[in-house]
Amino acid sequence: MTSILFWNINKKPLLKEIVALCHTHEIDVLVLAECELSDVTILQAINPNLKRKYLAPFNPSSYLSFFYRYSPECIGLVKDDGRTSMRRISPPIGNDFILVALHLPCKLRMNDEEQEFDCVSVIQSF
Secondary structure, eight states: OOOOOEEEOOOOOOOOHHHHHHHTTTTTEEEEEOSSOHHHHHHHHHTTTTTOOOOOOOOOOOOOOEEEESGGGGGGEEEEEEEEEEEEEEEESSOOOEEEOOOOOOOTOOOOHHHHHHHHHHHHHH
């Protein structure tokens, strides 16, 4: 079974915590929102001494970053518009699935109904 971690780190330098969570829970797919650390920095910190290394294929989103412990051919970009990212994940064992990660605008700038409308729009666009 694929293990997934989504974390909005809110621009905080939480590299040690990210690495600890990924190693402790053997995360297969890591999705970070509002991460100001470079993909290279994260990969250098997370990969030492691992047999199955994390990769960061093309991350076009400005708000969301994806890291995988699967080979690149197991990951396919479905959609990425900056705040909504969809990937087709084809794990070596198990069924394919679509992973959708959202970074909705801050609740200070948007009420619950507007956020609900955004979520419904994502579902309808798929």
